[in-house]
Amino acid sequence: MALALLIIVCVAVILLGAAALTLGVRGLRGTLPRNRYAGVRTPDALRDEQTFRLANRVAAPPILAGGAVAVIAGGCAAALGTAATSWLIVGIGAVGAVALILTGGMLGARAAAAAPVESGCSVCAASSGSGQTPAGAGSAGGGCAAAGLCSAGGGCAAALLGQQESSSPSPE
Incomplete structure (x- = not known):
């Protein structure tokens, strides 16, 4: 057994x-x-x-x-x-x-x-913290930001808010 x-x-x-x-x-x-x-x-x-x-x-x-x-x-x-x-x-x-x-x-x-999170927006992702401003909805730059798709889907807008929050100094 x-x-x-x-x-x-x-x-x-x-x-x-x-x-x-x-x-x-x-x-x-x-x-x-x-x-x-x-x-x-x-x-x-x-x-x-x-x-x-x-x-x-x-x-x-x-x-x-x-x-x-x-x-x-x-x-x-x-x-x-x-x-x-x-x-x-x-x-x-x-x-x-x-x-x-x-x-x-x-x-x-x-x-x-x-691993980095893809925002789904190549125009906004190209300016990740390099001091350049991303192409806005009214710019002639093209891409999904020019079409207003990023902010509508929360892609680039959410990614930019996350970058601004992480790059700003903490109030402590």
């Missing part, structure tokens, strides 16, 4: 490790599609395809290491049989794999949060 339980646990750890390896390889290659089920799924990471790809590329190395640790620990524990050492190996390996995978997820989430 103990051997059957150990084999079930080892197979589960190996399968979870293989899934982490697959996730890590697809994240590293940039072939993991943006979805709500696999990969780094924070709101920052899911805001667009590029940010999702960046977050998962950053998260991939620790996820790959966690998957490898799980596969190796499950294989070693199954090879040792019913010895108490095998339970210790599979336990430490599973905890280490989870820690590595969570670390990868946190690194990916931080990378996604640090």
